[in-house]
Amino acid sequence: MNARPKRIAILGGTFDPIHEGHMALGQRFAHVLALDELVLMPAGQPWQKSGVSSPAHRLAMTRLAATELARRLAATTNENATPDAPVTHVSVGTDEVERKGNTYTVETLQAWRPMVGADASLSLVIGADQLVGLDRWHDWLHLFDYAHICVEARPGFDLTNVSPAVAAALAQRRCDAEAIRRRPCGGIFIDQTLDLPISATEIRDLAHRGLAYGAKACEHVPDTVWHYVRDHHLYED
Template sequence: MTACIALLGGSFDPVHNGHVALGAHFVRLLKADQLRVIPTLPWQKSALVAAPEQRAEMARLAFAGQPFPVAIDLQEIERGKPTYTVETLRALRAELGPDASLCFLMGADQLERFDTWHEWQALFGLANFCVAARPGFALDGPGVPPAVAAEFLRRLAEPDKVSNTAAGLACLAPELAVDISSTAIREALARGGEPNSLVPQVVLDYIEQHNLYKN
């Protein structure tokens, strides 16, 4: 039986309920054995507010108590320099072996810039890609670069096939309509707001204790 590992990378600055919903949704859909949450040091985002260790701790708090196995993977933070997704996937493949199904989770908005990711076409040799989309989203709609749309369309498969295949497939979950922005949350916190419905309470408590995102 092939292990299926769902991978959720993000800057988590701060982590929010949309991240948790995305991870939980695909764990159920894929019947994944584990969710790996990977706080990133992204090369495309430089203006992160919280320190890497704080972002990792917020992720740990947000995903604690889920009814499925969760691991917080610190490899990108421990490298100490901005990392490309392809490097992280190569490290995970080396760790977990050639047969594990690695399923990289992402929002449909990330597809709009997927062709700017380093060695983006090589990524399919390392993992499957699972996209959460709003109802009505189409891969071949406006906003998705044609080359990206073509790759995803030809690789589309049902979740049960994806979870039993090591890499190279894609699946689309069009029923997850979570539209939460970490940027908007930071702005609300800076104004003294409490975005209680958007961020787990344990994370809001941590933000308060560490005086994060205040002007």
């Protein structure tokens, strides 16, 4: 009997800082897609953003979060995935922080496809706010040549908010989690389980005020990440 193709998902973001919303997102898709590997990938210099913390700091925080996420996944029982669901390996991708200049997701996925193999299920995990503006991403339709797009939307998210171009892609490509697990690329899966009202901007503000008052923890970020923020005096200005 041939081994089934691997299931890999990439959860990218500025991660400035990586927070409990990202952790919940990773846990949810590790379970529902029965992932073999979840890759946390901090952006290098996102072309749509400016003024972010250095890649070195964001990469270090991502590595701390990956260790904690792996621990949580190993400790939980998978209630939603298929019976052959593995314990998901959590890794950190350095592709984008090592790339010079602006980074584009389509180029990252294009590089990953030959690495994982033609038959592997490769998914990109995003939030609903990113889905709404997906057609503004660089070369966005070619994302589907290399991966699935898996979206976490709040319960009751209104899909009429998306642009006509994205709506057309949804009509053609929307599928369930089982199809994502079985196919290499090309689908869109929308999960409406989590409600994640956590903002990195608010966390940076909390960090600034928390550091000023010597707070030893922040409920919105893993403890190890908060300690890193404190030790390196991030977000103090």
